[in-house]
Amino acid sequence: MDQNTPTIAAELRAEQVDQISDNLSKLDRLASLDASADADSSSSSSLPQGLQWMVKKSKELFNELERKQLVVVLPTIRQLMERVNEKNGLDYQEFDKFAQLLGRLVALKEGKNKLPVVRYLPCISDLPPSELNGPAPPEWLAMFVHSDVPSVCIEDHNACCNICLDDFEEPALAVEFQADGGDDGTQASPKPLRQLICGHVLHEDCLPMFQNDDYDDYDETFECPVCRAEIWTSPDQQTYDDYWDSLPPWQKMHENLLNWATELSISELDEALNSTTRGRPVNEMALSIWADQTYKRYVYSRMTDSPEGLVDCLIVGPERAQSVGALVSKGEHEDAIRWLKEFWDFSGLQGAPRLLAVLARHGHPDECHWVVHKFSLLDGVLTTFHFHAELHDCPDCRPASWWPVIRLAWPNASICPNPSMPTLIHLHRPMQLAVDNFVAAVGLRHNILMGLPAEHSVDLEHLRDLMHTEVNSLHERYNSWTSYLSAFFGDLHGRCERELKATG
Incomplete structure (x- = not known):
C-alpha cells in the first residue's frame, strides 16, 4: 500500500481505535436484533410505516362508506387481493390510490349531505325579490300542497336549472286554492332539486356528484354555474409526508429499504437469498440489502454516540456509481451532482461527507470484477483498491474526473481544490475470485466505512453469512x-359481499 495514502485509522489515537471496536460490537448487536426480530403476520406492526399508515387510513374510511358505494370499491379490492397473493410486488402506490378512492367516496358522501333537497316555489309578486333564493313566508307556503321538503322562493328569471336550462316545475296548489278542483293535490317537482351553499338551486341529476358512479372524476373543483362560487373541491386528504419528515436519518434509511423491498417479487428475494449461500456469487440485490442495513446502523451509531453526532462517510453503490460516472463523462454535471448527493439529502444528513466509499463494477470481456474507490475529500486523495492483476491497464477504473462534481455538490465544505494523482492498490486475490470477488470488495468498503485500514483482513465466509442473515x-x-x-383485503372483500348480498 502507498505509505503516503492517508487513512482514518492512521490518524486515530489508541482510545479512538477502542471506540471503533466498541461501535463494531454495537453494530453487530443491532444486526442480530434486527435480523432475529420475528414479525407477527397477524399485526399491521409488521408492515413498513407507509403501508401501516395506508392500512389504518383505509380501515377508517371503509367504515364510513354507504352500502351503495361498496359496489364501486369491490373490484379494486379484488385486484389488490390477487396482487398480494401473487407475491409479485406490493406496489405502495396502488394501495395509496385505493385509500385515495375511499377518501373521495367519503368526501363525496359528506359533500352530498351538505347540499339540501329543496322544493321550488315561485316568488310572491307583491314582495321585493331577495338577492338569493330564500324560504317562503308561511302564508305563501300554505297555498301549495304540503311537503316535508323545505321550499324556497325563486324569481322567475332564475327558475330554471343553469346546467340543463329546463324550467323548474312548481308544486300543485292546495285543494282549497284550486279553482276547479284541478288535480288531486299530490303533484310535486318531477326532478329533485338541490340548493348549493351559495343559495342557487339546480337539478340534483345535473350536478356532477349525482350523475354516475365514476367517482374518480370527483377530484376536481366544481363551481356554481350562476355565481362561480366554489362548491366542490378535491378532498384534502392526509398524507404520509408529515410522518416521513419527522423521522431521523437512520429511520428514513430503514423505511426506504422496506418500501423498496415491497416492490420486489418473492422470486427476486428467493434469488438474492440463494446467492448468499457458500460457493455462489452474491448478487447485487443481496449486496444492496446488506449494505443499506449496515450503513443505517453506521449512521445511527455516529449520530447517537459521537460527541458531534456527525456522519462523515457516504457509501455509493454500483448503480449510482455507474450513473454518476456516465453523466460525468458526458459533461452533464448538474445531473451527476443530483445522483451523487441524492441519497445524502434524501436521508436528511447534514453538512458534507469527509469520505466517499464507492463500490463499482469493472467489466472484462470474460468476467466481471469489483473495485472500491476511496475519496478523501479533505486532502484530495483518491485510492482505488482491487483484486485483479491487470486492472491497471484500464484507465476508467479510477474516477478522478469526479472531483469537480464533488466540489460542486458540497460547495461550502472544505474539499481539497487540487487533488493528487490517483493511487491504484492491488490487494490479495480471494481464493475463488469469480465467486468471492464481490464479497471481498464489499468487505473492503465496510473497512473504509468503519474507519479501519482498507486492507484489514476480512473473513469472507463470515461476511457472506451476515449477508445471508440480512436477506x-x-x-x-x-x-x-x-x-x-392478504387477510386485510380478504376481510374487506368479505364485508363487501355480505353487505351487498343483504341488500339484494
Whole structure:
C-alpha cells in the first residue's frame, strides 16, 4: 500500500481505535436484533410505516362508506387481493390510490349531505325579490300542497336549472286554492332539486356528484354555474409526508429499504437469498440489502454516540456509481451532482461527507470484477483498491474526473481544490475470485466505512453469512407483509359481499 495514502485509522489515537471496536460490537448487536426480530403476520406492526399508515387510513374510511358505494370499491379490492397473493410486488402506490378512492367516496358522501333537497316555489309578486333564493313566508307556503321538503322562493328569471336550462316545475296548489278542483293535490317537482351553499338551486341529476358512479372524476373543483362560487373541491386528504419528515436519518434509511423491498417479487428475494449461500456469487440485490442495513446502523451509531453526532462517510453503490460516472463523462454535471448527493439529502444528513466509499463494477470481456474507490475529500486523495492483476491497464477504473462534481455538490465544505494523482492498490486475490470477488470488495468498503485500514483482513465466509442473515430477515418480513395484507383485503372483500348480498 502507498505509505503516503492517508487513512482514518492512521490518524486515530489508541482510545479512538477502542471506540471503533466498541461501535463494531454495537453494530453487530443491532444486526442480530434486527435480523432475529420475528414479525407477527397477524399485526399491521409488521408492515413498513407507509403501508401501516395506508392500512389504518383505509380501515377508517371503509367504515364510513354507504352500502351503495361498496359496489364501486369491490373490484379494486379484488385486484389488490390477487396482487398480494401473487407475491409479485406490493406496489405502495396502488394501495395509496385505493385509500385515495375511499377518501373521495367519503368526501363525496359528506359533500352530498351538505347540499339540501329543496322544493321550488315561485316568488310572491307583491314582495321585493331577495338577492338569493330564500324560504317562503308561511302564508305563501300554505297555498301549495304540503311537503316535508323545505321550499324556497325563486324569481322567475332564475327558475330554471343553469346546467340543463329546463324550467323548474312548481308544486300543485292546495285543494282549497284550486279553482276547479284541478288535480288531486299530490303533484310535486318531477326532478329533485338541490340548493348549493351559495343559495342557487339546480337539478340534483345535473350536478356532477349525482350523475354516475365514476367517482374518480370527483377530484376536481366544481363551481356554481350562476355565481362561480366554489362548491366542490378535491378532498384534502392526509398524507404520509408529515410522518416521513419527522423521522431521523437512520429511520428514513430503514423505511426506504422496506418500501423498496415491497416492490420486489418473492422470486427476486428467493434469488438474492440463494446467492448468499457458500460457493455462489452474491448478487447485487443481496449486496444492496446488506449494505443499506449496515450503513443505517453506521449512521445511527455516529449520530447517537459521537460527541458531534456527525456522519462523515457516504457509501455509493454500483448503480449510482455507474450513473454518476456516465453523466460525468458526458459533461452533464448538474445531473451527476443530483445522483451523487441524492441519497445524502434524501436521508436528511447534514453538512458534507469527509469520505466517499464507492463500490463499482469493472467489466472484462470474460468476467466481471469489483473495485472500491476511496475519496478523501479533505486532502484530495483518491485510492482505488482491487483484486485483479491487470486492472491497471484500464484507465476508467479510477474516477478522478469526479472531483469537480464533488466540489460542486458540497460547495461550502472544505474539499481539497487540487487533488493528487490517483493511487491504484492491488490487494490479495480471494481464493475463488469469480465467486468471492464481490464479497471481498464489499468487505473492503465496510473497512473504509468503519474507519479501519482498507486492507484489514476480512473473513469472507463470515461476511457472506451476515449477508445471508440480512436477506433472509427481509425475505421473512416480506412473507409476513403478504400474509397480513392478504387477510386485510380478504376481510374487506368479505364485508363487501355480505353487505351487498343483504341488500339484494
